[in-house]
Amino acid sequence: MSAGDDEEPTAVSVAVTGATGEMGQAVLDAASAREDASVAFAVNRDPADEESASGVPVEPASEFDRLLANHDPDAVIDFTGPASSRNYVAAAAEAGIASVVGTTGFDDEGERALRERAEYAPVLKASNFGRGVQALLSAVESAVADLPGYDVEVTETHHNRKRDAPSGTAKTILETVEDARAAGGEESGPRVHGREGEAPREAGEIGVHARRAGTITGEHEVLLAGNHEEVRLTHRAEDRGVFAEGALDAAVWLAGREPGWYDFADVVEGDA
Template identity: 80%
Template sequence: MTVSIAVTGATGQMGRAVLETADSRADVEVAFAVNRDATDASESVAGIAVEPAREFDALLADHRPDVLVDFTGPASSQNYVAVATEAGVASVVGTTGFGDEGEQALRELAQYAPVLKAANFGRGVHALVSAVESAVADLPGYDAEVTETHHNRKRDAPSGTAKTILETIEDAREESDPQRVHGREGEAPREQGEIGVHARRAGTITGEHEVLLAGNHEEVRLTHRAEDRGVFAEGALDAAVWLADREPGWYDFPDVVEGGDQ
């Protein structure tokens, strides 16, 4: 089966990666692509004309794709998903930086069409999170520090993946009131049970996440490093293929990796 997709944010870093990766896959075809700054269809990515975002509604009605793949910004993403949902089109959302209200709005839309949202579409990151969960459970009382590094154009900090890792650590510790400390300055001795969080932005780094667990005169470091955005594009397209025939509901990338139905 070939899954038809619509791609938003088509000239952004991830939008380009999705279109370029889709071009090499037999199970995916691009119905259309849009970008907010496009004024006409003169620009193309991987042979796909990039249309103005204002035409999204009409293009959706004309082409009837199976799945929307969105890597834009929280406000525009919410709007795209709302329009797609109304048309009965599933949505794969890789946009990060949503507040609680924005994510809740997406969850409400998922009542009417399938929505899969993930902070990271790397299968290696899924393995990292699983390893972190196990290590934290096996090392109670060890100090935990989370460091993430991304390119200098990334807006949200800490990254969505770092937030997922932090939630995993907190759940494994079963603490009711976890304390996250973002960076350190001045007199800042470490308090029992806190989790240090550090975000770095530099150059063109695709993405790196490290979890440090230290105690009892030993340390464990768990690290994932993405060398190319194609890693995330492949995962997002895997998610689109998996999501195409699902019932309305809220899904996450582990559902795809683990092959689950819920």
């Protein structure tokens, strides 16, 4: 939050959920090295230790409402699961506290529930907090517009513990492709998830492929092919710290804003 013109800016205080998970730990580690953000408290459903690797005490998730009231953070950063995320955002919205949601895998009902909470407090949900991914989406939109009729294939690769497939980022890419085609008067065919047996390509279809292996942080590739040429657009994240820094950027940007539904693109464009 910004103080008066003659005062030093105050760090935005954040509550971190899923604190002992890989992304929760990454957020805590990133926050410890920043001057514009501080950790108010951290919770986890099953705290494995009394404090995180970055030295922040980890409280039981069952204490979340009490901790919100006691610490009154500026924002909550959530990388957990759809069910728990809905509960955290609901509690934060009731208290008028902003939420930054990096959790993926929501069904339509879950997405609607989050949007309803945005009527009471700012909610920023993104499938990916990498600034490079925003650049990728912009490049995809431009390429699809410039290459009408070209075949499109989207491939994503993640570590072997990731639950949802395709990834939330891949779904955002697919929506970008479909929107760009629609804007140019071109219809998209079905999304085809993998192929097996006889599977001739239908006009306008978009191939979708999800790979899970090892400890790969995240890779997304968009292939456009036609007219005896191909274009490949790729984003590769080599460390989860990329997403943690983006989530903290989002929290700093979101804190104190009016209730509403926001996206990470708003943060990136606002900083441009």
